[in-house]
Amino acid sequence: MIFENALDFFLRMDTAKMLAYFWPFFLLDMTRYLLLDVVVISIYSVKNWFQRDKIERARRQLYSEKPLVSLIIPGKNEGKHIPRLAESLARQTYKNIEIVIVDDGSDDDTEEICRKLEQEGKIDRFIRNEVRGGKASAANTAMRFSHGKYIVHIDADSHLAFDSVETILLPFYMDPNIGAVGGDVRVANTGDAFVTRLQGIEYMKAISTGRTVSSELGILRIIAGAHGAFRRDILNRLHGWDVGPGLDGDITLKIRKLGFRVVHEPHAVCYTNVPKTFRALAKQRFRWDRSMVRFRVRKHRDILLMNSNFSILNFLASAENIFFNLVLDFKWWIYIIQIVLFNPSVLEYIFLINLILYMLANYLEFLVACALLHSSMRRRDFFLVLYIPLVPIYTGIYLRIVRTYAYIMEFLHGASYMDKWNPWKVSRVVKREKL
């Protein structure tokens, strides 16, 4: 009944009316996420096909040069994950690696576990900081005591596909102007729960497709800490990471500011474990979203200013992100107010039609992701297609509420200065000096 009425309502509209009722979908999301993705991924795939020889040349060059690559893994209380990670690193196709683990003041059995692995030669160096200093300082410790020409940052609770290190290094051998390469982060525990399946779809869409598109457009703004490769000479110039939160995005932007390209490599796969409950997921996203406001709007304000260092791509990389994440987040509330105030009588039709539109869009996007990633997808990843009808509620309602709340908190209180990410002594200095 309601479906028939809704369909009838939709079909009897003219273009102007349709835009008036569904402008967020047709004007913003469809253009940005759907049309752009289809076009860019198609171009990317065609380009890659023509570049087959170039990729093979890069691979041969990598293996003839065989540079030492430092895999650095900073973390606190991550000891339980390390044996498995070390194992996945031992099986890498690229062998000239050193594994450096930094323990940021763990208070569990991380030290015993890692010292043993160090003695057994399964990791090359284990450095323990007795006092916690925060994630940036741990990454910087690892950087200071590693020797590789390239540094690959890996999160302890993730593991790499067997050819991941090799694959993430290839872009450096295709373009000498590339300063950092982001690896593809996929959900390891998709099978664990309903919420992990939804995240599995989200990661494919936002990270695999989203970052490949950004990368192709030259506006990639983040290299995930879970799996990112950096040139050491550039990290040395930057003196490593700055105080978090948001240190991954921060270092990416700094590399861009130095004039280097930053790209995403969708086939350098890293599997990570995601929160298994909606509650835990809300907490994680709250932290991530706050850091977005902080480091982009506050710290890298200069990117948006038209000064002598101005670069249009850097401007776009930041502006796009701020616009789509921040401004568009509020557009939704404007949209809701508009519908409630002016069209209360057709509220349920509009809701239903939006749901269907976004569902169809998600199917198409999943198709795009599969086209891009099929060679490195697991069998069970294809079955995620069954959950797509629920994705619009997940991203459109659940995540949006969390995000809005985070933005408001950050703007009102600058709450992330007092985050749990960093020890209190660091947060205090950062807040005092308004970094």
Place this chain on the structure above:
Amino acid sequence: MRKPCLVGKDKQVVPEDVLSIELTMIESLDSQDVSCWIVDMSDWRKGWQKIAAIREHLSPKVYLRPVVYLHADNSMPAEISKAADGQLAHGLDNSKGLDELSSRFEATNQWIDHLPDPNAAVDANIAFKVLRLIASRNNVQEPVTTVRRKSGYVYPILEPLFSKRDEGALETLEFLEAQKLISGDFVSKAHFCSSCSSAFINFKEACPQCGSDDLNVDELVHHFRCAHMAVMSDFKRGSSMVCPKCDRELHHIGVDYDKPSIMYSCNHCSHGFQEPSIMTTCYNCGRSTEPENQHTRLIRAYSISAIGQNAASYGMEALFSKILDSELQLCSFDAFRDFYRVEAARIKRYKKSESSLVMIALRDIDKLYVRLGGRATEVFAELSTVFRTVLRLSDVITARNESIFFVIMTETSTTYAERAVERLHEGIIELLTNNLDFDPDMSSLIKPITVDMDLDQTLEAFLQS
């Protein structure tokens, strides 16, 4: 009434209530007459030779007797000044002091007197002498550290017994403890070189990659505001600390920076690490190895046990033969002699079969436990197994002491007996020489059993050879 006796009087004037005797004649004194030996320590090195000679003496009435220092001064090493049972502070012309000494040593002297035949007994076995010394004093033998001995520890009263060799005291005590003859209380734990037994070992930190001990230790510094992390030397600029990343000066630890850990770096291979490996080098033989490859030993304070008190008085029995007994059922020498007579008569009557008398001497067996300490019993048990596999149930075995064994092999020609002895020899060589690098002095003699042969004479002749 016993009197103190000055050993080697030289030119001293000896008062009436003090005996005196030259060292070479010391055994001629009757056990009942002497309360203690007085040794002049005005030249302590010379005095020390006398004490060593006294303790190394084989007669219990000599080596067990308390020793008192005369003219002792502070120049001698601590373990030597403690090696005596007492000191005569005011010289020989002090009859009250002398009487006091004599009464103080009465218990020990009575203990010596109650031994079976104290005037004629001969104690050649060093472990037995140690046991008797401890039993006669009936106090706790405390270890004392020293740099004059490779072992690092000495037991002062026992020390003169071991003056001619540089090891053996700790091992002998361990052996006695393993036999439950003495009991030990924990004092300390010490490392010993596994190749030369020296206690003087240098422990040092070394690079886990190349083994070099040329290391730098540097503190790690964390600058809060910029998350820079580097060793202290990177921050040093003159007398102040400046962050190389953000160029700010560091002021207060805990406020704007801290030192979360330390890093080692190797000057030889430039490896950076936090857990240096530990290496040990022996001062005596120069061998370097990881600490776990060195030998650790518990250093204990020893006192006599009830079994030990009994064994010290009436003899330890032959210790190896005791173990052998539990494996093979040794018979007493009297029973052995009876059996010999019967067997000789049987052979004479039937004239059909032959049996053999086998005499075996394993002479250095007592050196084994001086070397092996508490582990000697295990080796003795294995040695017993060698005997058991070679000998048969019908063989009759007796032990004269720890190292002399007699066997009657019934229905066995001398040729077969020789083969058996050969196999025994091989088994012993295999165990002691190949496994422990110990060369036992083994000899044997095989005779056919006849009524004409006098058993006692034959055995005595073998013992003399």
